[in-house]
Amino acid sequence: MSKRLFIGVFDNEGSTLAAVRASRQHGFKVVDVYAPYAVHGVEEAMGLAPSRLPWFVFAVGLLGASLKVWFEFWTTAVDWPVNVGGKPFNSLPAFVPVTFEVMVLFAAVGAVLSFFVVCRLYPAKRAVLPVSGVTDNRFAVVLEQTDSTFEPAEVEKMFKDLHAVRVEEQITGETA
């Protein structure tokens, strides 16, 4: 099914924020907001749920660490115990540094990859911008027409009041 989108284009973060707040008060569905940089307070304004990434990263890091400890113990004490400088086969203290490094590696890589996955970012992906310039100096608030109560003129007016640069309307065949 096709969708009807209204895009308010702004040129500063102040009015963008205001626009988002306003649209939510009017009960419009804010599909997304596009900005050239991370504007503070938009997530609250949009009412996005806090990211669960930290927990995931924590888990991955833990996994990495425990795998490494096990591996080091297994290789030096179980699989082929060798007498190195009279040290015991299982010299745990000596295993700490590598374990730590591997933990960090797992956590970091995990974080980044999951970020890419969740945001569906991949090389040579074709960027679809609502309006040109949102990576430069434009801010865009995208609203979707959900039901018949949705009144385009009203939307237009609301944006204009918040000194939108312009307002566009787009029909898309994509199922968002």
Added chain:
Amino acid sequence: MSGEKKQYWKTLAEKEGGPEFLRAPAEELSVASPRQFRRRDFMKATGFTLGVAFATGCSRAPVQRALPLLSEPEEFVPGRSLFYSTTCAGCSAGCGVFAKVRDGRPIKLEGNPEHPLSRGGLCATGQASLLGLYDSQRLQHPLKEGKKVSWLEVDRAIQAELARVRNERGTVRVLSGTIPSPTFRAAIQEFLRGFADARHVVYDPLSKSALLDAHAQTHAMRVLPHFHFDKAEVIVSFDADFLGTWISPVEYTAAYRAGRDLGSRHVSYHVQFEPRMSVAGSKADQRFAVAPGEMGLLVTQLTRRVARKAGAWFDESEPESASVTPAFLDELADRLWQARGRTLIVCGTNDSQQQVLTNYLNHLLGNYGTSIDLERPSLQAEGSDHELERLFGELRDGSVQALLIAGANPVFDLPGGEELGDALKKVPLLVSSAERIDETSALAKYVLPEPHYLETWSDTEAISGMVSLRQPTVHPLGETRTLVETIAAWSGKPRSSYDLLRESWKAKIFPRQKKEADFETFWERALEDGFAEVEPGSARPQPFNVRAVIPVLHAQSLAANSFALVLYPTVAMLDGHNAYNPWLHELPDPVTKVTWDNCACVSPATAGRLGLADGDVVRLVTSDSKTLELPTYLQPGQNERVIAVALGYGSRLSARFAKIGPQWIDALLSVGDNGLVGVNAAPLLTLSLGALQYTASEVTVTRTGKQRELASTQTHDTLTVPKRLTPRGSGPRPLIQETSLAAYRKDPHSGVEDHEEKEDLWPTDHPYSGPRWGMVIDLNACTGCSSCVVACQVENNIPVVGRDEIRRNREMHWLRIDRYYSERESGQIEVAYEPLMCQQCENAPCETVCPVLATVHSEDGLNQQVYNRCIGTRYCANNCPYKGRRFNWFNYAHDDQFENLVLNPDVAVRSRGVMEKCTFCVQRIQEAKIEAKCRGERVADGAVGTACQQSCPARAIYFGDLNDPTSQVSKMMADPRRYRLLEELNVRPSVGYLTVVRNRPAEGDERSKEERHG
């Protein structure tokens, strides 16, 4: 998704471009593709396929062939070593050796423990003599005027010329070094018999002539006495380096060590008077740096004191006082008299007057018959410088028709080599029998290639009555022939050296013994033992002739700023006939630690006065204006008026070493400006008063301003760190721990630093249940002779790296001998030697830091080094407190295929970039373990011997299983004298050292005082 999908666009350009982009291909295809494809894309494709080709190509190892023998001898098993007992010919001392032969090639020489003289020891020269066999520049066939010819040809030609000489009743001379082989001597006599005027002239480049002459005067028999250092409680040596280079060092070292056994009641007291620091001097309890001009005076003074006590005749005129305090001489004379009959005086100078006085001393002290044996004299040196002088005369006036030079190199090692060379050119028939083309054989009309002693049958009578055999251990590698065979061939009855030897033994040796009735059994036994003891020669000494004694009353005084020159042999080079041997050039001199050079040794004080530093090239000018240019070396403990220069260097045999060692942009040659290793000092010798003079007075020293950095393996040489940098209150580092005999007798543990075993942080996971290898080194016994260093090099395929690499402190010897000086209050310089190899630490710091487990601990306590696993981070070497590890900085040359035959097949040849080190000769340990295992026993004590231990003449090294309480090494580990290096680090080395014990009765040695009174 639905087909008509709305397109977003960013810029107008793209909007335009879009459809065109879609349209484009159809048009361009035809024109574009071929040209486009042809270029680098093609390369890409081929590159890929090439890669595949490699992947498939490199999967097979090269094909290896195996050629078994066609018919295998009984005892021969591929991969097993056989040991043949034979006799070393590195010098004329004639030590007994076992030749280790693997798959038909000798790969190692081991001392024969049964041999009554060498007692299992073998010196550096002896160890290295093996390489001579595989020397690719050895003569392989006879030469006539420098051209290769057949033996038949040579024999015919020479026989013809000899016949002519015989008919013309011309004079024939044979010139040779000392020939200890009775068979050979006989053969030469046989050869000379035919001629009207024929004589065999014998000379020693390191002449003992005066010593023999002296006995001719005093005992009416010109012999070299046989000295028994083990029977002497007081040893006084006047410039005789009997532990390093004098007559028979291995035998003397063994005896000397026996005489200094701390267990026995008497520990010999050794006093040395010498101008320079010799090996023997470095071991002396009392040592005085005496100018050579004063030596005679000293002997006289000592003699006069002893004579007084003996109430014997001595010239009454008072000699002037020498530099040594009368008090000390009195005390010494005292002790000599106390121990009379149990003392020994030796004199190393080639001055018959001094030798006669020495004989008189020995006579007064009743040493003849006890510590000196004239009944069974030594035949290790019998050269006569008188004879030599006569021959020179004859040569000069060209009266010699035929001269046969047997293995000697007079042009190189005698004074006036040049003139001699010219004189030799005048000899119509000059034949030289030599192993290599040296200075002399280069002049000879005919050169007869001598085989290496491991290729042929021969014998040696080092001590009258002590005959040892030499048997071939390998099929001759060239068309060589012993002179004995050659002479036989000339005489018209050609026989093999085997037959000739047996003949002469049947005729001469066999009758001199009673034990065996049957010759064959006698021969077999002798062949198995490597030697036979028979009746000595018949000559009997006459009673001492006092009239020969003439005291020396005055010291030769030196002009103000001139010096006395002392020419001395080094342990490695001796008279220089080994100059072809890279192992010996690379061997650090025991005292100076210099390699690949000889140098002008001066005392630090003198150097300070002349403003000389190590490496400054100086010009020495003698009174007869002969000159020599060499780099300076500051030698502590040397007399201030003496310049000492080593003989045996600058031989043309060493020309080959120019490019030895790795060659890269910054590499320097291993030879000097003369294209040779070192410079020949022999021209500065003088042949006067019927003796070769090894000292010259009135030598002036001038600096040339040139520099030549010496390749010395030890730059810092004191026990203490530089004064300026010594932290307050910290004494010398306890690396050498020593005590005096007195203190030792009171408390054997004296002088040893105590360290309580630290508590371990770790739980111990490593019980050493099986054997646990360990080593103990007796620093008191070690003389620093360095035979272990070469033994290790031979056994473990250690490469020769050349002068430049050593200069960069990159020598590869796994075993080094640290030489430490320390100064006594009296100003005397004390020396201590410390052999240092990998200490096989139980808590090895090197192991923990290796990232790839290339060095780890074995279950029998070895610190293993896995060459093929090592990636060469050098972290282990950095973390080794003993610096016992060696790194392969380059791919060290093993490209002389012929020389590679000497490589030990049981030890891997290490590649570039790999760390290596001593592992207690693990290949030998493995062999012993496997043998024991096959018999289902545990390795017996003594079944494994490391190369260094085996070859040590002083038996200073003990090795074995520390877990076996009965083993000798664990007994030694328990010795109260035992300490470990850097014990405070708690790395727990498996190598222990035994303290140095100095016998200093003068310094309040109660026990010895008792002896004196009692």
Added chain:
Amino acid sequence: MTTKRPNSTRLHQYLSSRFLTLVLVVALAFSLLILVPKFNAYAVPGNQRGYEPAQPIAFSHRLHAGELQVQCLYCHSGAEKSRHAGIPAANVCMNCHRFVSAPLGAIRAEDELAKKEKREPQRVVSPEIQKLYDALALDDKMQPDPSKQLRPIAWTKVHNLPDFVYFDHRPHVNAGVRCQKCHGPVETMERVRQVEDLSMGWCVNCHRGVNRTGLDGNGNFTSAPAPAAEGPTPVTHRVYASIDCSTCHY
């Protein structure tokens, strides 16, 4: 025109890359064809498993060790007293082949023929064994022939180890390890083939196994009494296979 330029270059790339992929695909297929059999022959480079070189004499282990039941140690006698098992010297072969010069069948056939033709059966020598006689420079009377010259037989080594590995047959043979354990069923091989990969891991794991479960894998920890024992009578003793580095590397 001006707008076309860039496009056309892009087109070249596009085209050439397609062309290239085509070439590469072909190359890949081709190379896999070469590689695959090799790869399953030896998993890693240097692995010689399956190596089966031709030998100068077509000596059949199947015949000698298999049918005729000749003991391994009869020819490879070094195995129990030296590091190398050794390839027998020609004179060892001659112990039998002085008399046996050809397969029995061939000789019988000749005898039959001779009987028929009423003549002395002449000597039959198989071409392979003739090589042996040639090597020893023997004439057909089996006497050394001075005119010929001795030529040692250049066998091709099948089981090769790197120079830095010191394998020793003695402890293995004397502990009673069967030759087949490492060399495979040689007695069934016409021409000897390398059966095991002889990798370090293969050695080490066998040593580990022996220490865990004994020689034959069922807790037999005592080795056979050593055959090559001099001196004191051999005691059967617990088998222990060390995995120290210096067991093989020095």
Added chain:
Amino acid sequence: MAEAAIALRPPLIDGDKTITEVTHDVCAPMEARPTALWWSALFVSSSLLLVGAIAIVYQISVGVGTWGLNRTVGWAFDITNFVFWIGIGHAGTLISAILFLFRQRWRTSVNRAAEAMTIFAVMCAGIFPVIHTGRPWFAYWMFPYPNTRGSLWVNFRSPLVWDFFAISTYLTVSAMFWFIGLLPDLATIRDRATAKWRRKLAGVLSLGWTGSYRAWQRYEVVYLMLAGLGTPLVISVHTIVSWDFATAVLPGWHATIFPPYFVASAIFSGMAMVLTLMIIARKLMHLEDYITIRHIERMSKLVITTSGIVGLAYATEFFTALYSGSSYEQFVFLNRALGPLFWGYWTMVGCNVFVPQLLWFRKVRTCVPAVFVISILVNVGMWFERFIIIVTSLSRDFIPANWFHYAPTRIEVATLVGTFGLFFTLFLLFCRFVPVIAVAEVKGVLKYGKPRMESAHE
């Protein structure tokens, strides 16, 4: 009061920019033709790189013997350079991670370059552990992988293995950190680029970033995460590097003070290097408005602080040696100050402790050339610090008979020069093709278009 707040805190960026201007200011120089200055700089640095490459090829084909090392001194230039470069590499992560966590928003205009520097420095450092081995082609044995040797693993007790993991982790993480920060800017470039190749390239690399807020939200979280992980990482890396020495038995190496000491000196040298590069970059790319005097001042202050820590470490080393009562320890430090390498030691003290003291004066801090010179001197000093630590301890350890001196060969010098070549080549290329300033972040700290009340408390 809002006014007052603003007045109190000077702006982070000069010239009251709009976000449009920011984009333009940063991107314009990239899109313009490179200047002659840039070309000549690139020529110099790349030819240095070539020299180094030749030296390394020669060294690897002939042997480590072409270096001045010997059986006493097994490490010298190689490991010195390694530690030196790793040290340099620390400032980047410090600025981007630690300062980020401390909400030091002035970092925004320097962090991009600093992170780039980190990556390049770590690359330079990474060369040495490999080429210093005798058989570099086997260096991969340091990594534990299943193999046909009965699976012979690695020695996890060896600091070199720790190094291996630390360095590789550090390189990966800081690269990712850098790239994540770069993502929005790549999008910006993509969308304003006119040259096709640049658009295509940026298009591929920007992973289709649109600036959608759903992405921005997670982006912020990930960035915070990486910062949080990077901070302990950066500390651990140099701690581990210091353990290469601290776990050894050598006097002068075997010291518990090493980890903090090394970390401090790393940050010290890193900061100095950042200063050097910043001053170069702001001249080269005309970014005076973004990298302001105030930035330079702030970093100068960090330099003094760390210099103080380093100075303290030097003093402490002497004290512990004295206090330990071990004559070996005491000797080592006497030997450093008075021994054959005294000049090196005093260069180090001079450059690291005395020279930076000048930065106490505001006049010096605000004088760009002065700061530039000082920052370079500090790096010289820091190189000598590593050299002295490594060489003096090795060349004169327990047994005097082992003592030997060390002198570098031309090959070694060339290799060091080469790494500098590599470093600056990479940095110059970076200046050309990547926004030197984190555009998105700078936009965030502008006062432009912010409701007053917010800009007041930032």
